[in-house]
Amino acid sequence: MSFxxxxxxxxxxxxxxxxxxKNFQYTQVYKFKLIDKFCIYTASFFKLFYF
Structure with a gap:
């Protein structure tokens, strides 16, 4: 749980x-959207196993 x-x-x-x-680099918004999605999926993955 603490993990x-x-x-x-x-x-x-x-x-x-x-x-x-994101606030400083508007030209790379698309790349950050992908990273953001990756973060959300990673969090969901951990949620499946630890909650």
Missing amino acids: CIKIFNIYSIFKKVFLII
């Missing part, structure tokens, strides 16, 4: 970082 909480804390930090980068 899962760590994963989601890391995930939320990455989300914040990606949002900050």
Whole structure:
């Protein structure tokens, strides 16, 4: 359970970082959308196994 909480804390930090980068680099929005989807799928994957 604590491992899962760590994963989601890391995930939320990455989300914040990606949002900050998105604000500065509009030309790479598509790439960040893909990364964002990857993060969501990874979080869903961990949710399946740890919740």
